[in-house]
Amino acid sequence: MLTGNAGKMVAVLLFLVLSISLASGFLVAEHSLRIGYDNTFEEYNIEDGHFELLKEMSDPLAEALKKEKLSIFTLFNKDLEIKENRVLRIYPVREEINRIALLEGAMPETDEEIVLERLFAGNNGYEVGSNVKLGAKAFLVSGIVAFSDYSSLFKNNADGLFDNIRFGIAGVNQNAFDVLEYNDLHYTYAWKNHDPDLTPEEKNDFADEILDIAKEHDLIKDFVRRSDNQAICFAGEDFGNDRVFMMVFFYITIVIIAFLYVVVMRSTIELEAKSVGSLRALGYTNGELIRHYSLLPLLVTLMGALIGNVLGYTLMKDAFIYIYTKSYSLIPAPVLWNAEAFVLTTLVPVLIILLIIYGFLPALLSLPIQKFLRNDLSRRKQKYAIHLGKLSFFTRFRLRIIFQNSSAYLVLLVGILLGSLLMSAGLMLPPLLENHQQEVLDNQICAYQYILRMPVETADEQAEKFAIQSLELGEGTVQVLGIEDGSKFLPVASQGLQTGEAIFSNGLTSKYEIEKGDQLELSKKYTDDTYSFELGDTVYYPAGFTIFISLDNFRTIFDCDDTYFTGYFTDHKLDDLEDIFVASIRTEGDLTFALDQLMDSMGQVFKVMAVFSVILFFVLIYVLSKQVVECNQQSIAMLKILGYENSEINNLYHVTTGLTVIFSFLLSIPACKFILKIIFKQIMTKYIGWFDFYVAPWVYPVVVVSGLVSYLIIYVMQSKRTKGISTAEFLKEME
Amino acid sequence: MLLEVKNIYKSFHIGTHTVDVLKNVSFQVERGKICTMLGPSGSGKSTLLNIIGGIEIPDKGSFYFNEIEISGHNEKTLGRYRRKRLGYVFQSYNLIPNLTLKENIESGAYLSDEPLDINDLLYTLGLWDRQDQLPSQLSGGEQQRTAIGRAVIKNPDLLLCDEPTGALDYKTSREILALLEKVNQKYECTMMIVTHNEAIQRMADQIIRLHDGAIRSNENNTNKQKAAEIAW
Numbered sequence A: 001m002l003t004g005n006a007g008k009m010v011a012v013l014l015f016l017v018l019s020i021s022l023a024s025g026f027l028v029a030e031h032s033l034r035i036g037y038d039n040t041f042e043e044y045n046i047e048d049g050h051f052e053l054l055k056e057m058s059d060p061l062a063e064a065l066k067k068e069k070l071s072i073f074t075l076f077n078k079d080l081e082i083k084e085n086r087v088l089r090i091y092p093v094r095e096e097i098n099r100i101a102l103l104e105g106a107m108p109e110t111d112e113e114i115v116l117e118r119l120f121a122g123n124n125g126y127e128v129g130s131n132v133k134l135g136a137k138a139f140l141v142s143g144i145v146a147f148s149d150y151s152s153l154f155k156n157n158a159d160g161l162f163d164n165i166r167f168g169i170a171g172v173n174q175n176a177f178d179v180l181e182y183n184d185l186h187y188t189y190a191w192k193n194h195d196p197d198l199t200p201e202e203k204n205d206f207a208d209e210i211l212d213i214a215k216e217h218d219l220i221k222d223f224v225r226r227s228d229n230q231a232i233c234f235a236g237e238d239f240g241n242d243r244v245f246m247m248v249f250f251y252i253t254i255v256i257i258a259f260l261y262v263v264v265m266r267s268t269i270e271l272e273a274k275s276v277g278s279l280r281a282l283g284y285t286n287g288e289l290i291r292h293y294s295l296l297p298l299l300v301t302l303m304g305a306l307i308g309n310v311l312g313y314t315l316m317k318d319a320f321i322y323i324y325t326k327s328y329s330l331i332p333a334p335v336l337w338n339a340e341a342f343v344l345t346t347l348v349p350v351l352i353i354l355l356i357i358y359g360f361l362p363a364l365l366s367l368p369i370q371k372f373l374r375n376d377l378s379r380r381k382q383k384y385a386i387h388l389g390k391l392s393f394f395t396r397f398r399l400r401i402i403f404q405n406s407s408a409y410l411v412l413l414v415g416i417l418l419g420s421l422l423m424s425a426g427l428m429l430p431p432l433l434e435n436h437q438q439e440v441l442d443n444q445i446c447a448y449q450y451i452l453r454m455p456v457e458t459a460d461e462q463a464e465k466f467a468i469q470s471l472e473l474g475e476g477t478v479q480v481l482g483i484e485d486g487s488k489f490l491p492v493a494s495q496g497l498q499t500g501e502a503i504f505s506n507g508l509t510s511k512y513e514i515e516k517g518d519q520l521e522l523s524k525k526y527t528d529d530t531y532s533f534e535l536g537d538t539v540y541y542p543a544g545f546t547i548f549i550s551l552d553n554f555r556t557i558f559d560c561d562d563t564y565f566t567g568y569f570t571d572h573k574l575d576d577l578e579d580i581f582v583a584s585i586r587t588e589g590d591l592t593f594a595l596d597q598l599m600d601s602m603g604q605v606f607k608v609m610a611v612f613s614v615i616l617f618f619v620l621i622y623v624l625s626k627q628v629v630e631c632n633q634q635s636i637a638m639l640k641i642l643g644y645e646n647s648e649i650n651n652l653y654h655v656t657t658g659l660t661v662i663f664s665f666l667l668s669i670p671a672c673k674f675i676l677k678i679i680f681k682q683i684m685t686k687y688i689g690w691f692d693f694y695v696a697p698w699v700y701p702v703v704v705v706s707g708l709v710s711y712l713i714i715y716v717m718q719s720k721r722t723k724g725i726s727t728a729e730f731l732k733e734m735e
Numbered sequence B: 001m002l003l004e005v006k007n008i009y010k011s012f013h014i015g016t017h018t019v020d021v022l023k024n025v026s027f028q029v030e031r032g033k034i035c036t037m038l039g040p041s042g043s044g045k046s047t048l049l050n051i052i053g054g055i056e057i058p059d060k061g062s063f064y065f066n067e068i069e070i071s072g073h074n075e076k077t078l079g080r081y082r083r084k085r086l087g088y089v090f091q092s093y094n095l096i097p098n099l100t101l102k103e104n105i106e107s108g109a110y111l112s113d114e115p116l117d118i119n120d121l122l123y124t125l126g127l128w129d130r131q132d133q134l135p136s137q138l139s140g141g142e143q144q145r146t147a148i149g150r151a152v153i154k155n156p157d158l159l160l161c162d163e164p165t166g167a168l169d170y171k172t173s174r175e176i177l178a179l180l181e182k183v184n185q186k187y188e189c190t191m192m193i194v195t196h197n198e199a200i201q202r203m204a205d206q207i208i209r210l211h212d213g214a215i216r217s218n219e220n221n222t223n224k225q226k227a228a229e230i231a232w
């Protein structure tokens, strides 16, 4: 069995190795990162929360907090724009709370040394030994580090996405810190509960208490519980997000591989039918024959599992960790042996393959001995071949080849479907995000959205007041936006708002399948307050889940006074507002930059998916077209003896495979469209935001072309092979 | 003269070992005749037939078909020669297993510009009723008749048969011989029948005996019998 199937088995082996190593690499990386990440909380003594005051803590507050079961740590920090659009947040090196992990070099020893967070350093070309100028003073980068409280580089906790290109963290000695220039000084204090075993609810209540106490004594700028702190928690939520889909695709691949084996074994048994018959006649049992024919697939599978795991734990794990560490500032974790990964990526797939092999083999071998001796293994008892009417001889010949190899072609069809699905998924997401980005830009409310710390008036006449409140809907967040009557920034949404109607953004209605007249209940975080909004109309607003109501209505619903507002929509900067009153300014750049980041971190995964599917196409078409040629080797030799030319033989055998490949693609594209839409919807219901389903027009053509190119390469290989089938050898073997 | 074979030599090398299979073989066959080639197993009959069929290349010597030299041409030309001129029948029938009986015969017809009428041929072969069956559903004799049909339908100048009855029982063998005779008469096709069955020579016009790769005798059969009269 080995000699004839060596090429096919090597191809299957490679593919198996690739699949298993990808899956196990993914799981091992995810597991190691997760464990490592979870451990940092204790190892690096991560805060339970922090608050920022307008100035240093007053003595009464300090006294009041001393009575509570917590420790307070000073975490002052300074934001400094070190270059155009590059902000560094500098902390004095801290040793007690939110400890720093040194990745390279050394911690600062002198007042002229600085350590930089790894991602910002890498993205901006800093390394150990580089110089950084902070204001007028030059620092030498003594080390590259990871901050345990900044695994995702969120500059503000309210930001939609982190930013590790334009925002970085640094540490210097206390002396250096004290004299440092700054654009913004944050009087931040972190707390740590004395009791580490509090439940999330208790922690939350405790935080509420702290907030109340702090409010009582001092002016608070910011208050962030750990569970709300995106810089700390975001990465942890992202690990293994794609796990379910990854594993589903992996198992489908494994089933395809198992059926490849079945097809190969079946044709081997057919080719060797006469010797199988003789062996059976000699008294060999079915069990012995099953063992004989399953030996090679078994060996290949076990080898694939072994090599796949080795590669999974080394190369692939590193690749996945690389992908994660490109987005997150993680503290390196040791690779952990992962029993679950072994079960899921090795034991289960091997069992699936064995189950399918041993499920089909007995059936293939269980025909009566005479059938083997007569070389008649068709299960169908029919006396007549399928009637094909008046089609041309070549057409009928090709159809007979398709019937003869129907199981091979079926596997091909399913494989091409899966490959197309994987590939179009990989290819569609970048343009989908770009499309979304463009849509967000095209539909933005204004160039600048000012959020104020307190209501202050501007003299700028084109600026328009608005109020905003974030509410919770399940896992997601919905912004309720109160806008002025007849708003010129939101003309569509402002119509009808006078009547007290609420207008929902399209993402919200699509995701939660809300119809006109439906009520949507939202809640305020950490409170029992709920708010109900009735859908009056839908407006296309892709930037996020938003409910538009009139400003007056907003003030009533949220119990604010008649003049309350949160900020301004404006098309240019409002120069008369003092910085101290401005909490944040959202610009066009913020919207699109977030998506750039998302692209950057996920881009690698898309590439892996696309490459994997090309390999899937290649292996499938290769194994199955080889299969078709091999099980017709004798017929091909005979056709040559009859005087058929190589081109005619190619026309019969290879073109038939080619037509099946084309047919499979034609069938799989609409199927892909359908399935992708469903899967996408499924993902979107889990995802916190919403993207409109969009497949760039080039995606499907690229899928088909890459499949056809794979086919053409294999066509050339295979037609060389048929050319090489020797008539003389065939006649010799016949004797 | 349809076929003229001149001083053919052929040897095979297996490792360091050399087997001289054909040693200076020469003979001629006239158009329309049945020529049998007899000889013990291993005497080189199949090798000689395959050389004439353009499947093997002789080491030395040449052969002419219709006064045109065939030997020494490349594979493509040999393929065209087989395609246009020859029919081939083997001991093992070598039908295409996934084509029906009729389609197997059509695979021969496809190669000819002027094939015989397939329905007429199916009647002649006695296969009319079975034309839509697959080879695996046919008996050995029926399969061999199909193979003959496939070779004959393109109306070849020369039909090469290598042990056509070798795998068949006595009764079926006689039927096949009768069929070959009928084909010879009806379609005037020249035949070379290789066999180790001494009885078959009686229906031939010409009898060649091969022994150990050399021609031992080559004579015309003065006492030609009808296939139906032959028994063994």
Ligand SMILES: Nc1ncnc2c1ncn2[C@@H]1O[C@H](COP(=O)(O)OP(=O)(O)O)[C@@H](O)[C@H]1O
Binding pocket: A732, B012, B013, B014, B019, B021, B039, B040, B041, B042, B043, B044, B045, B046, B047, B048
């Ligand atoms: N392709 C080959 N390679 C090696 N030896 C061969 C080959 N073909 C035939 N022979 C040898 O040549 C001799 C004659 O074979 P063959 O022509 O088949 O004899 P016959 O048909 O008379 O039985 C045998 O000894 C056989 O082993």
Ligand SMILES: [Mg+2]
Binding pocket: B045, B046, B047, B162
């Ligand atoms: Mg022979």
